[in-house]
Amino acid sequence: MQRLITGAIAALIVALGLSTHAVADAQPEDAIKFRHAVMQTMAGNINAFMLIAFDKVDGGDYLQTHADALATSSAELDILFPAGSGDGETHALPSIWEDTDQFAEAIAQIQETALDLKAAVAGGDRKAIKGAFASLGKACKGCHENFRAEDDDSDSHSH
Numbered sequence: 001m002q003r004l005i006t007g008a009i010a011a012l013i014v015a016l017g018l019s020t021h022a023v024a025d026a027q028p029e030d031a032i033k034f035r036h037a038v039m040q041t042m043a044g045n046i047n048a049f050m051l052i053a054f055d056k057v058d059g060g061d062y063l064q065t066h067a068d069a070l071a072t073s074s075a076e077l078d079i080l081f082p083a084g085s086g087d088g089e090t091h092a093l094p095s096i097w098e099d100t101d102q103f104a105e106a107i108a109q110i111q112e113t114a115l116d117l118k119a120a121v122a123g124g125d126r127k128a129i130k131g132a133f134a135s136l137g138k139a140c141k142g143c144h145e146n147f148r149a150e151d152d153d154s155d156s157h158s159h
Contacts, residue, residue, distance in 0.1 A: 031085035035092070038076050045069045046140075049117075053126075053133060063129075067114075067121040070136070074114040077107045091149040106143040113139045 026034065049066040052059040081096050081103075096103050113136040120132035 026082065026085075028085045029088055031080075031082050032088050032090045032092075035080040035085065035090070038073055038080055042070060042073045042140075045073065046137075049133065053129060064118075064121045067118045071111075071114040071118040074111045077110060091151065093147050093149055096147050103143075103147055106139070106146065109139040110136070110143060 045066045048059070049063065049070070051057045052063050052066070081092060083097060086092050086094055086097060113132065117129070117132040117136050120128040123129075
C-alpha cells in the first residue's frame with residue numbers, strides 16, 4: 001500500500017512539474033481555455049466564500065476550503081498569460097504583454113491578498129476575514145480594470 005501511495009505522489013510531482021512547462025508551450029487557444037478554467041474556478045470560490053462569509057448560506061466549515069482554493073488558484077496566475085495567448089476568444093487586453101511590470105505587480109497583489117485571506121480565515125476573526133476578502137476583491141478589480149476588456153454580458157467570464 002505504501003508503494004502505491006509513494007508512486008502516486010511521485011506521479012503527481014512529475015505531473016505538476018510538467019504542467020507549468022506545458023502551459024508555456026500550449027497552443028494559444030488551449031492557453032486561453034486553461035486561463036478561462038482557472039479564472040472560473042477563482043470566481044466560483046469567490047462567490048461561494050462570499051455567500052458563506054456574509055451568512056447567506058450555511059457552510060462555515062468550508063470557508064477555509066474556499067480560501068485555500070483561492071490562494072492555490074492565484075498562484076497559477078503567473079502562467080496563465082503566455083506570449084501569443086492574447087488573440088482569439090479572450091478579454092485579455094494587449095496591455096498584459098505591453099506593460100509586463102505593471103501586470104506582474106497586479107498579479108502579485110492578488111496572490112498576496114489571497115494568502116492574507118487564507119491566513120485570516122485560519123485565525124478565525126470575522127472582522128479580519130471580511131477585511132481580507134475586501135482587499136482581495138479590490139486587487140481582482142484593479143487587475144480587471146487595467147488588463148481585461150469589459151464583457152458584453154455581465155455573466156460572461158472569458159479571460
